[in-house]
Amino acid sequence: MTTRTPLAALLALATAVFVTSLTETLPAGVLPAMSADLGVGESAMGQSVTVYAAGTALTAIPLSAATAGWRRKRLLVTAMAGFAAANTVTAMSAHYPLTMVARFVAGVAAGLAWALLAGYARRLVPVAQQGRAVAVVMTGIPVALSLGVPAGTFLGEVLGWRVTFSLMTVLAVVLIGWIAVAVPDLPGRRGQGREPMLGALRVPGVAPVLFVTLVVVLAHTILYTYIATFLDRLGMGGSTDVVLLVFGAASLVSIWFVGARIDRWLRALTLASALLVAVAAGLLAVPVGSSALVYAAAALWGLGWGGAPTLLQTAVADAGGESADAAQAMLVTLWNAAMAGGILLDHFGAGALPWSAGVLLVPALVVVGLARAHAFPTRKGYAHDPAGTRAP
DSSP states (O other), X not given: OOSSOOHHHHHHHHHHHHHHHHHHHHHHHSHHHHXXXXXXXXXXXXXXXXXXXXXXXXXXXXHHHHTTTSOHHHHHHHHHHHHHHHHHHHHHOOSHHHHHHHHHHHHHHHHHHHHHHHHHHHHTSOGGGHHHHHHHHHTHHHHIIIIIHHHHHHHHHHHOHHHHHHHHHHHHHHHHHHHHHHSOOOOOOTTOSHHHHHHGGGSTTXXXXXXXXXXXXXXXXXXXXXXXXXXXXXXXGGGHHHHHHHHHHHHHHHHHHHHXXXXXXXXXXXXXXXXXXXXXXXXXXXXXXXXXHHHHHHHHHHHHHTTHHHHHHHHHHHHHGGGHHHHHHHHHHHHHHHHHXXXXXXXXXXXXXXXXXXXXXXXXXXXXXXXXXXXXXXXXXXXXXXXXXXXX
């Protein structure tokens, strides 16, 4: 490891985040075509997003434990190969059950990758640059949501949804080559089996971070999944793409801001992140029907959400210490459980969704405010170590 930031390697990891995040939500943009081709209703086809998240949530912990000793590059390439194979089956399948199995397998592969990506990035750089490295990798999320999903939807309309999924396979194969060339290999961590996985919950600070992750991701998912329905209720259904573009642009600004300051201001940034999303939810809940207010809410939402994955993955890794990989696997599990849960919360009506998101964020703010000793310290432990050699 050198003091120079391995940008090519970090961008390869960011692309892995992009591909897995985009593939998870891609069916939402091509839902009518997929349901027509496979002969099922749109509601049933929409479960392809849920089953992907379920594949990740159900297998991230046991697979991470089983592969803890694998070398990191080998594990990441294996996950991306499985991901490419699952997307290929999805693109070629003419049967709904087979498509759902392929989506589940894609979720499994994505969960295995997600459980190691943040830890991989942190181990490629000196300790004082770890937060910044995770921020680079996490840019894949807002890019996928703000640019990838609209682009995938457009390609699906022009070329067909099967071509779109085939392109995901091509991108995954290219990424495998990129990883092989640009990403340094690192050893696994022996002895991190099932017991250390469960033992990570007893490490001070890990449980509060996991709780905050669950409620923050659930609140975001409620807003994001049903934003088109909510905007249609306001008479802004035709502006969904513009609203999401504002959200995505603000998310990128958030990632840049967080990445530049996370190594000193983890707690303050996490509080600001949850508060901004809560304020955005409150603005969306105000029944005034103002498009300017909606765009303002989208900007605040993006500013709050963009840096959240970086903040939460950094917090759980710092709190986990020697059990960081186990803690990361649990975070990935809860993250996707929250996504699956948010997708199913559709019986309250669109008007209640912003209120639900706002209420969820209240306990998150309380926990971040109180858990200042281990989970969300005021300053990270190495902030005053100029050499950046003391572990957090």
